[in-house]
Amino acid sequence: MADLSLKANHSLRYYALGEQAITVVFADHIDPDISHKIRQAEIVLSNHPFSGMLTTVAAYTTLSIYYDPFILKSRQTIDAKDIQEWIFDYFISLMDRVNENTQAAANILSIPVCYGGEYGPDLDIVAAHTGLNSEEVIAQHTSQTYLVYMMGFMPGFPYLGGLRPSLATPRKTTPRNLVTQGSVGIAGEQTGVYPLDSPGGWQLIGRTPLRLFDPKSEKPILLQSGQQVRFERLEHSLFDTYQNDHYGNKTS
Amino acid sequence: MEIKLHKPGPFSTIQDLGRFDFLSSGVPQSGAMDSLSARLANAALANKAEAAVIEFTYAQAEIEIRSDMLLAYSGKGAVFLDEEQTILPANRPLAVQKGTRLKLIPDGMGCRTYLAAPGGWDIPLIMGSRSTYLPAEIGGVNGRLLQTDDILRAAKWEDKQQSLFDYLQHSKRTHPQWAIKPMWQATSGTQVIRFLRGPEAGWFSEESLLQLISSTFEVDRNSNRMGYVLQGNSFQKIKDQELLSTAVLPGTIQVPGNGQPILLMADCQTTGGYPRIAQVAAVDLPRCGQLKPGDRICFQEISLREAENLYLEQERHYQQMRRSINLKYEI
Numbered sequence: 117m118a119d120l121s122l123k124a125n126h127s128l129r130y131y132a133l134g135e136q137a138i139t140v141v142f143a144d145h146i147d148p149d150i151s152h153k154i155r156q157a158e159i160v161l162s163n164h165p166f167s168g169m170l171t172t173v174a175a176y177t178t179l180s181i182y183y184d185p186f187i188l189k190s191r192q193t194i195d196a197k198d199i200q201e202w203i204f205d206y207f208i209s210l211m212d213r214v215n216e217n218t219q220a221a222a223n224i225l226s227i228p229v230c231y232g233g234e235y236g237p238d239l240d241i242v243a244a245h246t247g248l249n250s251e252e253v254i255a256q257h258t259s260q261t262y263l264v265y266m267m268g269f270m271p272g273f274p275y276l277g278g279l280r281p282s283l284a285t286p287r288k289t290t291p292r293n294l295v296t297q298g299s300v301g302i303a304g305e306q307t308g309v310y311p312l313d314s315p316g317g318w319q320l321i322g323r324t325p326l327r328l329f330d331p332k333s334e335k336p337i338l339l340q341s342g343q344q345v346r347f348e349r350l351e352h353s354l355f356d357t358y359q360n361d362h363y364g365n366k367t368s
Numbered sequence: 369m370e371i372k373l374h375k376p377g378p379f380s381t382i383q384d385l386g387r388f389d390f391l392s393s394g395v396p397q398s399g400a401m402d403s404l405s406a407r408l409a410n411a412a413l414a415n416k417a418e419a420a421v422i423e424f425t426y427a428q429a430e431i432e433i434r435s436d437m438l439l440a441y442s443g444k445g446a447v448f449l450d451e452e453q454t455i456l457p458a459n460r461p462l463a464v465q466k467g468t469r470l471k472l473i474p475d476g477m478g479c480r481t482y483l484a485a486p487g488g489w490d491i492p493l494i495m496g497s498r499s500t501y502l503p504a505e506i507g508g509v510n511g512r513l514l515q516t517d518d519i520l521r522a523a524k525w526e527d528k529q530q531s532l533f534d535y536l537q538h539s540k541r542t543h544p545q546w547a548i549k550p551m552w553q554a555t556s557g558t559q560v561i562r563f564l565r566g567p568e569a570g571w572f573s574e575e576s577l578l579q580l581i582s583s584t585f586e587v588d589r590n591s592n593r594m595g596y597v598l599q600g601n602s603f604q605k606i607k608d609q610e611l612l613s614t615a616v617l618p619g620t621i622q623v624p625g626n627g628q629p630i631l632l633m634a635d636c637q638t639t640g641g642y643p644r645i646a647q648v649a650a651v652d653l654p655r656c657g658q659l660k661p662g663d664r665i666c667f668q669e670i671s672l673r674e675a676e677n678l679y680l681e682q683e684r685h686y687q688q689m690r691r692s693i694n695l696k697y698e699i
Contacts, residue, residue, distance in 0.1 A: 131567050133620075136679075170388050175613055199676065267394040341392075
């Protein structure tokens with residue numbers, strides 16, 4: 117029954133996530149340094165994959181490594197007790213051995229946002245809930261630098277840390293059937309951007325003309341974990357102009 | 369070499385074995401729900417395993433063959449009939465003539481059928497895969513369901529495929545004598561699905577875990593390519609702890625706050641925050657891909673080592689089968 121083999125090494129441990137993935141656990145709490153470490157480890161590992169490695173998934177405190185045990189076993193002598201231990205050992209020795217400059221994008225990415233009005237229909241709700249006026253909400257939202265802790269939930273969606281607690285507002289009791297792509301919202305103590313049209317319950321305070329998910333471009337996903345971002349106010353009249361300048365004169 | 373869809377069927381998409389390059393950016397892996405049947409359809413044509421196939425859900429599709437070509441299909445729950453109502457056998461190459469119309473008709477257990485063409489269907493790669501992921505409108509034919517009048521082309525007619533076609537044509541046969549033996553049989557009644565304990569299994573009481581293996585569950589109507597809601601016992605966690613969002617994958621069984629377990633499938637999110645009570649064994653996931661609302665399953669626990677050995681055995685068998693089919697194409 118006890119297949120959750122946990123092993124301590126370098127303060128890291130791991131567990132099997134089924135027979136085709138292991139999850140390396142870096143910490144048990146959210147921490148910007150941990151996010152950074154996980155991102156670095158992910159880059160190094162993807163530059164030095166083992167036979168049969170399929171992909172990796174980085175999260176708040178974990179890096180999961182997906183693999184095909186058949187390919188791994190047919191191309192590699194497994195000298196460890198089992199496949200999971202072999203992968204973990206490979207990962208640890210790689211981290212010890214490789215000292216690559218994997219600095220995540222050091223620059224802070226600026227995300228232009230048209231706040232309020234048709235772009236941010238819930239700005240007044242957030243203002244009413246927080247006891248601020250809408251100008252103050254915008255000022256506070258644009259005053260912070262946010263960190264992308266991880267990606268998930270939908271393609272290109274960043275889990276951002278750094279929202280001022282004074283802006284925290286609960287989700288809508290009834291989610292919207294359609295939230296337009298680019299919408300910037302607040303849900304509890306989180307803020308985020310919808311990369312796709314989708315249903316959603318976040319309080320929408322604005323919208324960015326920037327595409328977080330652009331499947332046909334060379335870089336289909338704009339953000340990655342470890343990236344720092346700021347929101348910058350954009351005049352409503354410039355939304356279309358910005359989009360045309362960046363993506364050509366076509367609707368999408 | 370092309371076909372035209374006269375009736376697309378209720379839910380048909382292009383799939384391959386999945387999109388793995390952007391999981392860490394939140395892009396689901398997608399791919400065939402019954403990946404084993406998708407691989408068998410391709411194997412029958414000596415295609416690469418990752419060639420694009422059509423995934424038909426349920427039946428009621430109708431296609432017109434627009435030029436002489438080879439096709440192969442695999443899966444459960446439906447068969448192709450020609451205009452004379454003759455069943456075209458699954459799991460082997462089929463030589464079909466220009467002008468033929470084929471109908472996909474339900475025949476029992478299962479609900480997904482995979483249709484392969486020489487070299488795969490000619491579909492552009494998007495982010496490393498041809499799989500359709502509808503919520504983001506990517507992959508397949510413009511990121512959408514297949515629809516009436518869609519025309520699909522085979523990517524590449526290789527010499528060996530041409531020779532097999534010519535041979536069949538010459539001997540006035542629609543298919544060779546050999547066929548791939550399906551790697552599992554569809555059975556009626558409750559399906560037994562094997563699983564491993566999930567990382568948060570310990571968050572649930574022993575009674576809960578006992579219920580997981582001793583009771584049956586029904587696939588709810590509220591089920592799709594992202595996952596199946598399982599009706600039956602509900603589970604309450606005994607540990608007062610919240611999970612920080614972390615990786616989930618097809619086959620993960622997670623338990624949200626209402627206690628109703630969800631079996632994640634091909635289009636599932638890449639990360640989740642609900643406790644993961646179990647992980648379906650990789651060898652049984654393709655069978656899950658054939659389940660439909662109302663089907664019943666019961667779970668059987670196996671160890672990590674058993675699951676791994678079952679998978680290794682399946683893959684050895686699959687590789688052997690591919691090698692022997694490739695030999696048949698070289699004669």
